[in-house]
Amino acid sequence: MSPWVRSASILARTIPSVASSIEIPTPDDWHVHLRDGPMLEAVVGYSARRFRHSMVMPNLVPPITDASAAVAYRNRILAAVPPSEHRELDPFTPWIVWYCSPAIDADELVTSHESGEAAAVKYYPAGATTNSDGGGTSLASFMTLFERMAEARIRLLVHAESTDPTIDIFDREEAFLTEELAPLCAAIPELGVTVEHVSTAAGVDFVAEHPQCAATVTPHHLARDRSDLLASGMKPDLYCKPVINSAADRERLVATVISGDPAFCLGTDSAPHPTTAKYGPTAKAGVFNAAYGLEVVADVFDRHDALAELANFVSRNGCAIYGVDPPEGTVELERASIDLERATHLTTSAGDEVVLFGDAEATRWRIRTPG
Ligand code: NCD
Numbered sequence: 445m446s447p448w449v450r451s452a453s454i455l456a457r458t459i460p461s462v463a464s465s466i467e468i469p470t471p472d473d474w475h476v477h478l479r480d481g482p483m484l485e486a487v488v489g490y491s492a493r494r495f496r497h498s499m500v501m502p503n504l505v506p507p508i509t510d511a512s513a514a515v516a517y518r519n520r521i522l523a524a525v526p527p528s529e530h531r532e533l534d535p536f537t538p539w540i541v542w543y544c545s546p547a548i549d550a551d552e553l554v555t556s557h558e559s560g561e562a563a564a565v566k567y568y569p570a571g572a573t574t575n576s577d578g579g580g581t582s583l584a585s586f587m588t589l590f591e592r593m594a595e596a597r598i599r600l601l602v603h604a605e606s607t608d609p610t611i612d613i614f615d616r617e618e619a620f621l622t623e624e625l626a627p628l629c630a631a632i633p634e635l636g637v638t639v640e641h642v643s644t645a646a647g648v649d650f651v652a653e654h655p656q657c658a659a660t661v662t663p664h665h666l667a668r669d670r671s672d673l674l675a676s677g678m679k680p681d682l683y684c685k686p687v688i689n690s691a692a693d694r695e696r697l698v699a700t701v702i703s704g705d706p707a708f709c710l711g712t713d714s715a716p717h718p719t720t721a722k723y724g725p726t727a728k729a730g731v732f733n734a735a736y737g738l739e740v741v742a743d744v745f746d747r748h749d750a751l752a753e754l755a756n757f758v759s760r761n762g763c764a765i766y767g768v769d770p771p772e773g774t775v776e777l778e779r780a781s782i783d784l785e786r787a788t789h790l791t792t793s794a795g796d797e798v799v800l801f802g803d804a805e806a807t808r809w810r811i812r813t814p815g
């Protein structure tokens with residue numbers, strides 16, 4: 445067996461005796477980092493194979509803050525999709541998000557949104573995560589822009605994580621929501637907000653209490669907790685922002701998504717980094733899960749006897765939140781009766797290696813997509 449392939453047979457488990465499969469409407473990924481150059485070329489096919497809409501994050505260097513950069517980036521993404529991943533029904537559609545910055549011209553944003561180009565605006569607290577140096581020091585400093593966005597019905601996507609060094613890292617989502625997002629929601633109740641990659645019970649409560657808010661949830665926040673990250677050898681491959689939190693938080697996230705709550709949809713937050721940036725004295729934040737994220741989510745739902753709710757979370761809720769038509773096609777998820785062999789790494793044309801999250805879960809699921 446290749447060193448880059450793992451079979452789940454090394455993980456003690458019982459294979460379910462009943463093989464089964466479910467068909468779900470073509471899913472969407474409402475939060476993904478596709479990067480650029482050789483990394484984009486290496487990763488985009490995974491997203492294009494499984495997902496219809498991909499809400500593509502703008503934290504490139506330099507970030508996307510105007511229409512020409514956004515259009516050029518979307519064209520580079522489409523050009524990088526391998527011909528084998530082109531679909532007739534529900535074709536892969538990248539939506540380019542603008543990076544919330546003083547560099548944004550509000551008139552240009554509104555015009556670009558009206559023409560169907562600018563999908564949304566993403567707020568990063570400066571210093572909170574990868575490529576957030578150009579982010580904001582407070583939501584309050586963008587009130588004029590947010591008022592224009594509310595009028596034009598442009599959604600604000602928020603990385604909800606305080607950068608206050610006196611606040612414990614595991615409490616920073618709640619701190620940001622209480623101190624920054626709650627006042628903004630009160631000031632502009634017409635502004636549609638997505639709390640990205642919600643990671644805590646406090647985040648779930650916040651969304652429930654604020655009808656203008658929806659949230660994305662990642663595969664890794666549903667399937668892992670901080671003991672997985674830290675308890676038996678620190679795992680840089682699980683390090684992301686917001687940091688994977690407690691088991692109780694994970695259980696609350698799972699209970700929420702399997703309930704079918706329409707305010708929550710899948711956003712993988714797939715964020716590839718080369719192993720050279722992951723392994724060392726410090727690790728870059730980000731989990732690359734575009735390859736197996738759907739399998740990981742299916743596995744979580746399956747373990748909770750909730751496969752019937754999977755389509756709401758991955759295929760329907762996001763369409764309603766973002767006001768797009770439901771998909772026409774379907775993908776099939778088949779429970780594997782034997783362990784499948786799964787790659788554990790990819791290598792870009794520049795020679796960078798990236799670890800694929802979820803290969804263990806993916807040995808249990810086969811995804812069939814229409815050609
Ligand atoms: C993302 C990245 O690498 O771009 N990293 C992450 O840990 N999620 C940025 C982000 O969404 O925070």
Ligand code: ZN
Pocket residue numbers: 475476477501713715
């Ligand atoms: Zn992200």
